[in-house]
Amino acid sequence: MQAGYSRDVFSSGFDTKFLCNYCGNILRDPVQSYCGHRFCRACIQGLVSSGDQRVQCLQCLTEGNADEEYSFINQDQIFPDMAVKREMSSIESKCVNPGCSWKGNFKHYEAHFKECKYQASPCTQCGNLITASKLNDHMKNECPMRRVKCKHCNAEVVQQDLDTTHQNECPKYPLKCDSCGKKKITREKMQQHIDKECANQKIQCPVPNCEKHITKVDRNKFQNHVEQKPGLHIVHNLEQVTAISEKVAQIVAHLENTQSANNAGVITELRSKVQEQEQAIRTIMTTGGGGGGSGSVAGGADVGNMMQKFQALEIKTGTYEGIVTTLHREIERCITAIENMERQRQQEREQVNNDAEKIKQLEAKLHMKEVIIAEHALKISNLETTVYDGNLMWRIPEWTKKRREAVSGQCTSIYSTAFYTSRSGYKMCVRLYPNGDGMGKGTHVSIFFVIMRGNYDALLGWPFGHRVIFRMIDQGQNGNHLIDSFRPDPSSTSFKRPTSEMNIASGCPLFMPLSKLDDPSVSYVKDDVMYVNVCLDISEGRRNPALDPGTGPDRSLKSK
Template sequence: MAEKATRVSPDGPVSTPDENEFPFGYPTSICETVPDHKYLCSSCNNVLKKAQQTLCGHRYCSACLLWIVRNNKNPICQKCNVDDPGTTNEDRLLTEERAFSDAAINKEISEFKVHCGTPGCNWSGIMKNFEDHQSLCEYALILCHTGCGHMVMRKKLADHLENGCVNNMTTCQKCKRRLSSNEYQKHTCEGNSSKDQKQTQPEGPSKEKNHSTPSNTKDGCRFSEIGCSFRGSKEKTKEHEKTAMGTHLLMLLQHIKQLKAGLCPRGGATNGMIPHLATAEAKVKGLERRVSDLQIQGALEVSGDLEVDCIPGTSVCEEESILQQFVREKVITELENKLHVFENIVAVLNKEVETSKLEIAAFRRQSGLDQDIIQSLEVKITELHRCLTQKDAGLSKLHTRLQSFEQASYDGVFLWKITDVSRKYHDSVTGRVISLYSPAFYTAKYGYKVCLRIYLNGDGTGKGTHVSLFFVVMKGEYDALLPWPFKHKVTFMMLDQNNREHVIDAFRPDLTSASFQRPASDMNVASGCPMFLPLCKLQSPKYAYVKEDTLFLKCIIETNS
């Protein structure tokens, strides 16, 4: 069973479930909402983990892509084969060099709201914290590190190591019984002492150690001395030590308990050490007394440049004077050395100050040059902005003319489509926009230029009760060649969009009216039908003059009359 629990794959050691819970993508079941198709791996169909995008545009988990490339000769994108199986393209070839990390998708996936899928765990958060939780989840099933083959909850691992792990046993050297850690702490037998006991190593890992790969290709975990059997490359070992922190702490706690049990197994051994501690303490106190006897009795008080014995009734002897003189000379020498050091420091600082001044002056000169460049660039930007404004105005005029040309008619028949009728009617009632002008149209290619003007809330005698529609003669390019006044018959039509009952009205121009003379300004005064259509009829559901908030007006000018 130990062999099964610690089997090694061709690419490296198999990690325990908590270290690499989802190597080929995250299951969609942990997501709070169903993820979009673009977040799923084209191979495992799970949520992408370390997404890689290929040249054909499909995405794979980093581990999935690596597995496909290493286990297939000339691998082809699986998604491309499904979407278009009959086509061959070089971009479909999958290699590690032809794929790149999709940072945008990885960032979006890291913000997914997820929850722990382990039964009993209520954790929820975002995807970027999910793996950290997996390495610490107390409800996750993990493989016992001693190689016994048992899968236990992380929070029950310590209890398993103390009571149930067959490989975590200690042998009593007196009675030769193999006991669990919990039983060993309570075990007593005659003559048993801490020196006669040692903990047996787990059998499963020791058997496999003889068959492990050479140490120059795989490194062991730093916690191997307390029972961790993980071995792998430096990168995988670092990742293992980071993710299996909770397991290592439990192992360390168990190891400390075992050391404690080995050092102080019974109260008798502790009592036997007390005389030795007492003897050592007595020796320390004796040494302290001998040192205190060697200390000089009295003290010297320094006042200015003189030193006076503070013990009254004694005189300064010659030896003490020589000693004081020696101490004074030594102090003066040390002060002179320090002064010399300080003088050197000041000299160095002065040089640095001079250098700094030169650098500041150079920076100021460069700053002045930069300011001049910035000002010249600002002037150029202002000129460019003015040119862009002029060109925008010219483009706007050209756009307006092009739009008018596109909507213009040159045969005397014009169809006007008015949208957003309800809003424009409301604007007319409130006085915000009381009338609307149609685009200009022509009676012929070189004929009269005219347009229509409509009042949705009426004008003059029809104000508030009727729709008013007027005809406007505009100033055109060929007015000098046309006969005046304008005298062609004009017919207005409001079209029923169900083709049942169109509203039709016609009139002939009053040749004496200024509305039909040659325009002196952009357009003449409008003339037409102030009571063209009652508003009640326009708004009635029996008619379809307004349908989907749109109405159509038609104007026909009889140019052959």
């Protein structure tokens, strides 16, 4: 349930009586408290259910009536204000949604507002309020939380993260090498470029006895460095090849026993090192052996042995090249399958989230419909039990529960449905105190008669003058009904024309002793149900001068 409507809904202005005394907005489903002030139904129900035992009307406090008993709001003293609701329904109103040009009577406003295409609703992705007509375009083209594809790696990411978080992580994002200035190098290949390709990167000679082992030389000058002392570098490479050959033999033996895919990376690394050493040796061999001194002579003597060992290493390496290639293909296939599964899981998660949001919206709509159905059922029930002959038979079920609540102070009184002397006659109801009120509190059942504000009060004679008869029905075979009655006091405000929803009640505080309810000779309560009959002596009292052809100032005109 919602609070009041926006004040902008009435395009041509409005009376302040249409404002809720709690939220300050235009009344939504207006009700009136016993003090005569008006509230939205949701606002006043929120007040009385706040947990405070006694809640005072804020307008009464403002007007200086804080000490009056009627300034306290009770659940059983709140009544619909149909007069104000009808008056509001004919006022010219407009839609408050930006961009909507609808205008019409206020009674059609609620129906229009529910279907207005300019009504703002929250985006399911970012939560911002967007009009219904623009929601689809917003979610596709403007929402910061929509998912888009990265133009570099084709991965789906959130729009607001595309130029920040993802840009700093995207493996395909083009970068520029700070050393050589080369552009459009993907992030995933940048480290390889720095380690293997960048000409301006300084590398260190691996030969321990070389003077460049301590200092570093530019990659584009490293070949000249090797050519200066080829023998020294050939001997070092030979030692490295021998050591690698022994490691490869050990790893191959271990791989034959375990057949573990985890060794594929080690074999690949070793094979890469062997190829690098092979390339280095061939480069040195093609450049000649001059300028190496004694190192050059020693290197020339061992070239034959080195080539024989290298050829044997090539044969062993080639044997397992096929195995390594097969393992690589299998790993790539597994990685592709995992990526596909992850994308499918992401799509399923998004679908689940969308379905959950739709379920929430449907549950909210279902709750609203249940509230409307309950209100309609209550109205239908009231219409079915309403009588128009001044004779009310009031059935009071669950008497034990109502009596217990009255004793504990939870609900001291109960109201009957409204009944009438005729279709255009006085509107009345009955108020009963199960544990008594006033002089009869705690000892008697008290019953009071209440004059309510009706639609035809202007046509009726005032003060109210019909004799009121109360009967407590004996449901046993004896028919020993308890009867009491009174005639209205013309000077009492209880029987004058109502200025609020209902007048002050008047009746019999000592209607029935509580001790008599337990008398076995009578059955005033049977199956936890009590019946009270209230009837008016229509033959006595004032008639309706506007509707009775036998009375009133126009009697002579009607006789013609």
